[in-house]
Amino acid sequence: MTLDEFSFIAQIRRTAAVTPEVAIGIGDDCAALDLPPGEQLLVTSDLLLEGVHFRCDWTSCFDLGAKAAAVNLSDLAAMGARPVGLVLGLGLPDRLDDADRRELVAGFIAEAEAFETALVGGDTCRAQQFLTLSVTAFGTADPRQVVRRGGARPGDRIFVSGTLGDSALALKYLGEGVSPEGSLARRHHRPTARVSLGRRLAAAGVSAMIDISDGLLADLGHILEASAVGAEIISGELPLSAPFRRDLAGNPDLLQLALTGGEDYELLFTLPPDRETAARRAAAECGVPIREIGRILPDREAFWLVAADGARSRPEQRGFDHFRA
Ligand SMILES: Nc1ncnc2c1ncn2[C@@H]1O[C@H](COP(=O)(O)OP(=O)(O)OP(=O)(O)O)[C@@H](O)[C@H]1O
Numbered sequence: 001m002t003l004d005e006f007s008f009i010a011q012i013r014r015t016a017a018v019t020p021e022v023a024i025g026i027g028d029d030c031a032a033l034d035l036p037p038g039e040q041l042l043v044t045s046d047l048l049l050e051g052v053h054f055r056c057d058w059t060s061c062f063d064l065g066a067k068a069a070a071v072n073l074s075d076l077a078a079m080g081a082r083p084v085g086l087v088l089g090l091g092l093p094d095r096l097d098d099a100d101r102r103e104l105v106a107g108f109i110a111e112a113e114a115f116e117t118a119l120v121g122g123d124t125c126r127a128q129q130f131l132t133l134s135v136t137a138f139g140t141a142d143p144r145q146v147v148r149r150g151g152a153r154p155g156d157r158i159f160v161s162g163t164l165g166d167s168a169l170a171l172k173y174l175g176e177g178v179s180p181e182g183s184l185a186r187r188h189h190r191p192t193a194r195v196s197l198g199r200r201l202a203a204a205g206v207s208a209m210i211d212i213s214d215g216l217l218a219d220l221g222h223i224l225e226a227s228a229v230g231a232e233i234i235s236g237e238l239p240l241s242a243p244f245r246r247d248l249a250g251n252p253d254l255l256q257l258a259l260t261g262g263e264d265y266e267l268l269f270t271l272p273p274d275r276e277t278a279a280r281r282a283a284a285e286c287g288v289p290i291r292e293i294g295r296i297l298p299d300r301e302a303f304w305l306v307a308a309d310g311a312r313s314r315p316e317q318r319g320f321d322h323f324r325a
């Protein structure tokens with residue numbers, strides 16, 4: 001027998017922190033959040049579905065809860081927002097026991113707290129078959145510093161944070177029945193939302209930004225479309241981790257994972273030349289590496305991948321698409 005619905009919610013309520021913005025947290029029909037005067041509310045939502053986003057035999061409940069929070073916090077980071085609250089919808093199949101349920105919520109709350117925010121509400125239902133998490137995240141920002149996808153201009157440089165392809169490489173190994181090594185597995189199961197970097201880059205004056213969930217090329221495509229510009233990416237400049245490079249040396253086709261694999265949750269942004277010093281300082285302040293990987297071109301039809309030998313190609317496959325996967 002598992003806890004009944006309301007005992008489960010009472011357990012969540014006891015473990016959820018209350019931050020200064022939370023005027024009303026878990027327990028009423030709505031939560032209420034206090035926002036700094038003059039700031040805008042930013043809202044984002046992401047589903048995580050069993051079999052589509054995760055498999056219960058590949059991840060722990062704690063990591064899954066934490067990832068559900070992180071992927072939403074990553075969208076706030078991409079706009080330069082500061083998180084102020086998270087809402088968690090759960091569809092729980094009977095096979096999850098009390099310990100699994102508690103761990104799921106504990107992971108979510110731990111991740112929220114790591115970013116000085118809190119779980120402020122949600123909804124809990126029994127699911128017939130598949131575990132479902134539906135998360136909504138709220139953030140605030142000075143409206144003059146909110147960064148959108150549409151601000152890239154010809155001559156801007158294209159940058160990315162961290163390293164690319166680690167999560168997709170871990171997923172490839174999981175699919176082949178091989179346990180990925182610790183650092184790769186962690187990048188897949190426990191992505192880091194670049195919240196502090198996103199806020200600092202916004203203040204430094206980046207022109208456009210997005211987080212990489214579907215794959216570098218797909219998410220760059222969203223910036224190009226919104227900005228009505230083109231781009232070239234220098235494939236030799238992609239930032240790759242040591243384990244990724246090691247495996248790439250034995251199989252050059254793995255480069256595709258860094259270009260299109262997705263779930264990197266790194267920030268991809270464009271930088272006007274006069275903002276570069278400020279952006280590099282912002283990255284150094286929060287200890288996250290950033291790397292220039294290409295530039296924005298005026299021709300909106302241009303989408304070039306430049307190989308090590310200088311050959312240019314137009315990538316056909318760009319990333320994850322739920323209706324094409
Ligand atoms: N069912 C929907 N109803 C309304 N708006 C939606 C719906 N699905 C997506 N959107 C909106 O479309 C835009 C792009 O959504 P998308 O989910 O691709 O975001 P993303 O940040 O690129 O990817 P991710 O889902 O990995 O965070 C967002 O503004 C989002 O709010």
Ligand SMILES: Cc1ncc(C[n+]2csc(CCOP(=O)(O)O)c2C)c(N)n1
Binds near residue numbers: 046052261320
């Ligand atoms: C079991 C399993 N199969 C496939 C994947 C890969 N995957 C799922 S969703 C997604 C893009 C981001 O999602 P969204 O666009 O919904 O935010 C990717 C790369 C996975 N993580 N687990």
Ligand SMILES: [Mg+2]
Binds near residue numbers: 074078210211212213
């Ligand atoms: Mg996003």
